[in-house]
Amino acid sequence: AWLRAQPEGSALAVTAFHLMEHVPFAVRLALTQEAARVLRPGGVLIYETPNPENVWVGTHTFYHDPTHTQPLTPDSLAFLAEYCGLQPAPVLRLHPYPAGSEVPGDDALTARVNGMTCGAQDFAVVAYKPAAALQAG
Secondary structure, eight states: OOTTTTTOOOEEEEEEEEEESOOOHHHHHHHHHHHHHHEEEEEEEEEEEEOOOOOOHTTGGGGGGGTTOOOOOHHHHHHHHHHHTEEEEEOEEEEEOOOSSSSSOOHHHHHHHHHHSEEEEEEEEEEEOEEEEEHHH
């Protein structure tokens, strides 16, 4: 409701840290559409959420919070931003497990296992309102 009350093109940034996994798709879509509307050309949208690409997050720690509705993939949130007219940047994968948590080894399989179990616990989708909107508007 607060975002809907803001004038078009009035925000430099809209952020939602650990919110999107708590709301149904219809709310994620409406929030992203409103964010795209209120962002100034060149403005930034940032969504951070738990990363289900990490096996421990996707199968265990995500469910510690009973208000989480479903794990979201990086591609799904990046697509949502793009669908709403924003330009996604490469997804940021954040907060890996501490060094030393990895399985020892120096081969491709060990690297893959370590990436899936000790990698980023969160990810952030960063997207921008196209600057061309400034010239068109």
